[in-house]
Amino acid sequence: MTSLILGSAFISRLCSALSSRSAPLLPARAVVADGATVGGLCLERVTVLRGQRQVLTDVSMPILEGGVTAIVGPSGAGKTTLLGVLNGLIRPAAGQLTLNGMGCLSSPETLQIHRRRTATVFQEHALIDRLSALNNVLLGLADRRHPLSPLPWPAELQEQAAAALREVGLLRHAHARVANLSGGERQRIGIARAMVRQPRLLLGDEPFSALDSGLAASLGNLLKGYAQASGVTVVLVLHQLDMARRLADRIVGLRDGRICFDGPATDFDLAVQQQLFTSTPSLSGEPK
Numbered sequence: 615m616t617s618l619i620l621g622s623a624f625i626s627r628l629c630s631a632l633s634s635r636s637a638p639l640l641p642a643r644a645v646v647a648d649g650a651t652v653g654g655l656c657l658e659r660v661t662v663l664r665g666q667r668q669v670l671t672d673v674s675m676p677i678l679e680g681g682v683t684a685i686v687g688p689s690g691a692g693k694t695t696l697l698g699v700l701n702g703l704i705r706p707a708a709g710q711l712t713l714n715g716m717g718c719l720s721s722p723e724t725l726q727i728h729r730r731r732t733a734t735v736f737q738e739h740a741l742i743d744r745l746s747a748l749n750n751v752l753l754g755l756a757d758r759r760h761p762l763s764p765l766p767w768p769a770e771l772q773e774q775a776a777a778a779l780r781e782v783g784l785l786r787h788a789h790a791r792v793a794n795l796s797g798g799e800r801q802r803i804g805i806a807r808a809m810v811r812q813p814r815l816l817l818g819d820e821p822f823s824a825l826d827s828g829l830a831a832s833l834g835n836l837l838k839g840y841a842q843a844s845g846v847t848v849v850l851v852l853h854q855l856d857m858a859r860r861l862a863d864r865i866v867g868l869r870d871g872r873i874c875f876d877g878p879a880t881d882f883d884l885a886v887q888q889q890l891f892t893s894t895p896s897l898s899g900e901p902k
């Protein structure tokens with residue numbers, strides 16, 4: 615499936631072509647192939663059980679098209695679970711995920727359409743160590759060709775993957791095995807693999823956590839610019855609160871599986887922050 619073997623001559627040609635490109639890698643705005651827009655995604659009274667535990671409780675949250683939403687909260691609050699519901703990988707025990715024009719995303723067909731328009735940067739990167747950086751980014755496009763195809767990746771997709779690597783400043787490592795790259799570089803490959811999908815909805819689970827503050831800020835700006843220029847909806851779980859305030863239009867504060875704050879980033883002040891992070895935590899391991 616990942617049988618791409620690229621010659622270094624091809625990569626050099628690609629590098630010089632891409633270094634002369636000034637336009638960033640951006641998807642076409644608004645209407646996608648099947649005629650509906652991705653605006654109007656909404657969680658309606660969602661409850662999620664993991665094992666015997668209720669880890670999200672009655673969460674309602676419209677996701678407006680475009681812009682950046684940050685999800686913040688203490689460890690264990692349910693932030694990763696919330697992203698899992700948004701990308702359709704975690705099914706709620708009660709409540710639903712709906713999309714304007716498509717209704718409830720519960721059938722395999724509607725979920726597949728939703729997932730094709732969605733990309734996720736996972737907390738643990740989810741990269742394949744033995745593959746090159748470029749091949750890992752190409753995996754972001756795995757649903758764009760037959761899973762058993764023995765053919766090399768089409769040149770057009772290879773160019774898109776190389777352009778995504780360039781966006782995150784790693785084109786020079788296109789051929790490097792990701793096992794040999796640093797934590798920060800691996801995280802940037804995870805971001806490139808999401809961007810190459812040209813999604814309508816981009817979800818990130820602490821996508822800057824392995825980066826130094828300068829690089830985190832510049833990749834944050836990249837994603838914010840991406841959202842602004844293309845209308846892509848970006849939802850990021852962030853533990854850096856200053857970054858959440860700076861990048862996000864809206865902040866959602868989650869605690870013990872419930873939304874405690876949902877408002878403009880400018881309203882997320884110190885008092886809200888203290889309430890979210892310092893009130894008495896529930897005992898870990900206790901059923902809620």
Ligand SMILES: Nc1ncnc2c1ncn2[C@@H]1O[C@H](COP(=O)(O)OP(=O)(O)O)[C@@H](O)[C@H]1O
Nearest residue numbers: 664665669687688689690691692693694695696
């Ligand atoms: N696969 C799982 N099985 C059982 N419980 C889980 C599982 N994944 C997460 N949890 C529990 O769900 C709660 C929320 O987890 P998570 O969404 O990862 O929180 P956060 O991302 O805010 O740290 C935590 O208490 C965690 O222990």
Ligand SMILES: [Mg+2]
Nearest residue numbers: 693694737819
């Ligand atoms: Mg998490």
